[in-house]
Amino acid sequence: xRSGDRVIGASGEVRMCVxxxxxxxLILSMVLFCGCNRSVQNGGELRVTIKSDPKTFxxxxxxxxxxxxxxxxxxxxxxxxxxKTQENDPELATHWxxxxxxxxxxxxxxxxxxxxxxxxxxxxxxxxxxxxxLDPSLHSPKGDPLRAGGAATIQAQGKDKVSIEFERPIAGxxxxxxxxxxxxxxxxxKADSSVVLGPFSVGEQKAGEYVLLKRNPQYWRKDNxxxxxxxxxxxxxxxxxxxxxxxIRFRQGDVQLINGLSPDLYEQLHSEDASAARDLGPSVESxxxxxxxxxRSPLPEHKKAWFRSRNFRxxxxxxxxxxxxxxxxxxxxAIPSVGMxxxxxxxxxxxxxxxxxxxxxAALELLKQDGFHxxxxxxxxxxxxxxxxxxxxxxxxxxxxQMGSLIQQDLxxxxxxxxxxxxxxxxxxxxxxxxxxxxxxxxxxxxxxxxPNGQANVWLSSADLHQWNPxxxxxxxxxxxxxxxxxxEQASTLDRDKRKAAFDRVQEIxxxxxxxxxxxDKNALVAxxxxxxNADPVVLTxxxxxxxxYLSLRE
Amino acid sequence: MTGARWAAIVxxxxxxxxxxxxxxxxxxPYAKQFRQDVNHSPTQAYPLGTDELGRDRLSRLxxxxxxxxxxxxxxxxxxxVLAAIxxxxxxxxxxxxxxxxxxxxxxxxxxPWLFLLxxxxxxxxxxxxxxxxxxxxxxxxxxxGWAASARxxxxxxxxxxxxxxxxxxxxxxxxxLRLLLRHMLPxxxxxxxxxxxxSVPLFILTEAxxxxxxxxxxxxxxxxGNLLRELENYGALSHRPWLWxxxxxxxxxxxxxxxxxxxxxxxx
Numbered sequence: 001x002r003s004g005d006r007v008i009g010a011s012g013e014v015r016m017c018v019x020x021x022x023x024x025x026l027i028l029s030m031v032l033f034c035g036c037n038r039s040v041q042n043g044g045e046l047r048v049t050i051k052s053d054p055k056t057f058x059x060x061x062x063x064x065x066x067x068x069x070x071x072x073x074x075x076x077x078x079x080x081x082x083x084k085t086q087e088n089d090p091e092l093a094t095h096w097x098x099x100x101x102x103x104x105x106x107x108x109x110x111x112x113x114x115x116x117x118x119x120x121x122x123x124x125x126x127x128x129x130x131x132x133x134l135d136p137s138l139h140s141p142k143g144d145p146l147r148a149g150g151a152a153t154i155q156a157q158g159k160d161k162v163s164i165e166f167e168r169p170i171a172g173x174x175x176x177x178x179x180x181x182x183x184x185x186x187x188x189x190k191a192d193s194s195v196v197l198g199p200f201s202v203g204e205q206k207a208g209e210y211v212l213l214k215r216n217p218q219y220w221r222k223d224n225x226x227x228x229x230x231x232x233x234x235x236x237x238x239x240x241x242x243x244x245x246x247x248i249r250f251r252q253g254d255v256q257l258i259n260g261l262s263p264d265l266y267e268q269l270h271s272e273d274a275s276a277a278r279d280l281g282p283s284v285e286s287x288x289x290x291x292x293x294x295x296r297s298p299l300p301e302h303k304k305a306w307f308r309s310r311n312f313r314x315x316x317x318x319x320x321x322x323x324x325x326x327x328x329x330x331x332x333x334a335i336p337s338v339g340m341x342x343x344x345x346x347x348x349x350x351x352x353x354x355x356x357x358x359x360x361x362a363a364l365e366l367l368k369q370d371g372f373h374x375x376x377x378x379x380x381x382x383x384x385x386x387x388x389x390x391x392x393x394x395x396x397x398x399x400x401x402q403m404g405s406l407i408q409q410d411l412x413x414x415x416x417x418x419x420x421x422x423x424x425x426x427x428x429x430x431x432x433x434x435x436x437x438x439x440x441x442x443x444x445x446x447x448x449x450x451x452p453n454g455q456a457n458v459w460l461s462s463a464d465l466h467q468w469n470p471x472x473x474x475x476x477x478x479x480x481x482x483x484x485x486x487x488x489e490q491a492s493t494l495d496r497d498k499r500k501a502a503f504d505r506v507q508e509i510x511x512x513x514x515x516x517x518x519x520x521d522k523n524a525l526v527a528x529x530x531x532x533x534n535a536d537p538v539v540l541t542x543x544x545x546x547x548x549x550y551l552s553l554r555e
Numbered sequence: 556m557t558g559a560r561w562a563a564i565v566x567x568x569x570x571x572x573x574x575x576x577x578x579x580x581x582x583x584p585y586a587k588q589f590r591q592d593v594n595h596s597p598t599q600a601y602p603l604g605t606d607e608l609g610r611d612r613l614s615r616l617x618x619x620x621x622x623x624x625x626x627x628x629x630x631x632x633x634x635x636v637l638a639a640i641x642x643x644x645x646x647x648x649x650x651x652x653x654x655x656x657x658x659x660x661x662x663x664x665x666x667p668w669l670f671l672l673x674x675x676x677x678x679x680x681x682x683x684x685x686x687x688x689x690x691x692x693x694x695x696x697x698x699x700g701w702a703a704s705a706r707x708x709x710x711x712x713x714x715x716x717x718x719x720x721x722x723x724x725x726x727x728x729x730x731x732l733r734l735l736l737r738h739m740l741p742x743x744x745x746x747x748x749x750x751x752x753x754s755v756p757l758f759i760l761t762e763a764x765x766x767x768x769x770x771x772x773x774x775x776x777x778x779x780g781n782l783l784r785e786l787e788n789y790g791a792l793s794h795r796p797w798l799w800x801x802x803x804x805x806x807x808x809x810x811x812x813x814x815x816x817x818x819x820x821x822x823x
């Protein structure tokens with residue numbers, strides 16, 4: 001019996017063990033199942049900041065940064081420029097065709113899509129939105145690039161197809177649809193982002209405090225497992241202009257993502273929490289300086305002659321230690337700039353170009369060719385004028401002010417006296433656009449549009465932002481005429497290889513003539529809270545929440 | 556005069572002397588960038604470390620003190636003289652002139668001086684040397700900062716004008732110039748001295764404010780104002796306490812001025 005008991009007892013123990021094991025497995029599976037669910041569950045409110053109240057919720061009128069962020073987060077677009085791959089992704093248009101001469105684009109619309117108020121999305125909505133964008137009386141900044149194609153005929157071809165025919169071809173037209181959020185036909189031109197096709201809609205605004213975006217339950221996109229997107233319930237955009245306060249709130253957990261950290265704040269955060277601070281590498285933001293080459297400027301003739309000289313500009317460029325600018329002023333979070341296109345622009349950057357070398361002897365040699373000579377420690381031109389000029393920039397920008405001091409010492413080494421003058425921005429604008437009473441100016445530039453056409457407003461000699469000599473009736477120099485030719489050439493063909501070749505040539509001429517001395521390309525510095533799941537920040541705006549649909553919050 | 560006040564005067568004089576002899580005490584030229592030693596901690600070579608451009612912080616502090624301590628009293632003197640002339644003359648002459656001067660004083664007090672300074676700086680030629688820019692900044696501070704003092708001077712002179720000893724002097728045929736110099740000026744003097752001492756730290760702080768905005772004294776010249784800009788990076792202050800040096804020295808100097816001033820007020 002004892003032995004039998006033992007046997008029975010043993011089998012009972014085995015059964016008990018099996019039961020315990022089964023229960024454990026069951027509990028584990030439940031925990032894991034719940035855990036998996038929780039990792040991408042709906043809910044949660046993401047908190048980020050905007051610098052000011054949005055000036056408008058009308059996506060076609062968004063011009064300031066805050067309005068543009070709301071547009072990005074709420075607007076459903078036909079074609080999206082993928083911020084990671086920089087290629088065009090289908091969104092509300094599943095596919096599209098551009099005809100041979102590039103004047104007509106036909107877009108096939110995604111079926112079964114609904115607006116956030118549950119009304120159907122149809123071709124009529126696209127037609128009405130595009131007509132509003134192209135309406136000259138609306139002055140839509142988002143419609144401006146489309147108007148470059150002249151008068152347009154927009155037609156719905158059934159419920160799911162739209163064609164747009166322009167007078168003139170627009171190269172890279174697909175990218176322009178990334179900016180145009182489609183609104184219901186009844187609201188076209190006067191939409192307020194409350195009825196949307198994007199992942200969120202505007203829910204509430206408290207001026208000076210926040211804008212609350214609520215989840216669009218009708219959003220068309222689903223994740224790989226068929227789950228409805230977006231994961232988040234809401235996004236609260238705090239209105240906060242002070243970057244220090246923004247970082248404090250990030251540390252307190254009140255803000256979960258920060259775009260565009262300054263190098264100082266990045267270093268602070270990195271020293272406290274290395275995983276939260278992320279340096280994404282070179283962005284499309286650059287710092288550059290240019291000399292005043294405007295013929296009607298009130299500068300003395302000898303200065304005008306210096307600034308128009310390619311040798312002078314190149315010599316100054318070679319005398320500036322760009323590596324030090326990046327290392328000292330940006331604490332290593334920048335790289336010496338190659339030229340007009342940042343290396344972050346994967347498609348259009350001319351890979352054969354290199355940053356100008358830092359070489360004081362070569363700089364002096366170039367200057368000698370133009371008759372400059374050293375008289376003791378002072379560099380003089382061929383008529384004996386000591387080489388001295390002023391460099392203006394906007395006061396209050398720490399990195400720019402530091403760059404000014406560094407350049408001041410760099411140029412001192414070749415005998416040039418630089419007066420560095422930070423001014424308030426209105427004074428700078430007055431000087432560089434109206435009076436032209438300045439020698440050189442240093443400012444930053446962000447190439448929001450990666451396409452070469454986005455730079456036409458700077459590089460065409462007739463452009464108002466052709467800063468060194470704006471709004472020329474005819475090109476002032478042969479090389480500017482050549483740039484005009486290649487810029488127009490790339491704009492008039494749809495062949496990407498031909499466009500690339502033409503734009504590469506523009507970059508080469510710009511690097512050879514250096515009317516703009518590109519100094520550094522700034523790195524994209526962001527902060528990402530460990531609470532945010534699926535964050536995959538990129539260098540293009542909006543850096544941390546470009547994939548907003550997929551972001552979720554950990555509990 | 557109390558011993559404590561004497562001690563304050565001696566201390567302030569010592570600070571002045573050290574600042575005046577900055578070139579003797581400074582370990583390096585104030586503008587020299589040691590780019591390999593950016594943001595260096597204090598060492599023997601750099602007693603207060605280096606700034607974000609690799610410049611020796613102690614040298615910049617000494618030269619910055621020299622600029623602020625020399626030019627702030629000069630600006631204070633200018634504003635006090637202007638206050639004495641405008642406020643004193645208006646009140647002494649009386650009538651329409653006094654009312655007109657009052658209006659001018661009110662006008663100057665209501666001027667947004669910061670924007671005025673910004674505008675004047677923007678109108679100046681861009682290629683003026685840094686030293687000239689400093690002189691212009693402090694001259695502007697002095698030329699714009701007289702109104703508050705003028706109002707006090709005017710009130711004092713108005714009281715004196717009707718004082719019995721002045722009326723008696725006038726009745727006995729004392730000529731106006733003698734009346735002004737022998738009878739009124741000695742009585743206004745303590746007010747003017749007090750106004751001078753009040754203005755000195757005020758102008759130092761005003762220049763510091765301008766420096767914090769990136770205006771005022773331009774690079775590479777140091778001043779208390781642009782040295783204080785390092786405090787903007789307050790996250791670094793806890794583990795780099797030497798960054799407090801410009802603020803502490805400014806507080807010490809302003810406090811010494813205030814301490815001496817309280818004695819002057821007592822005397823007056």
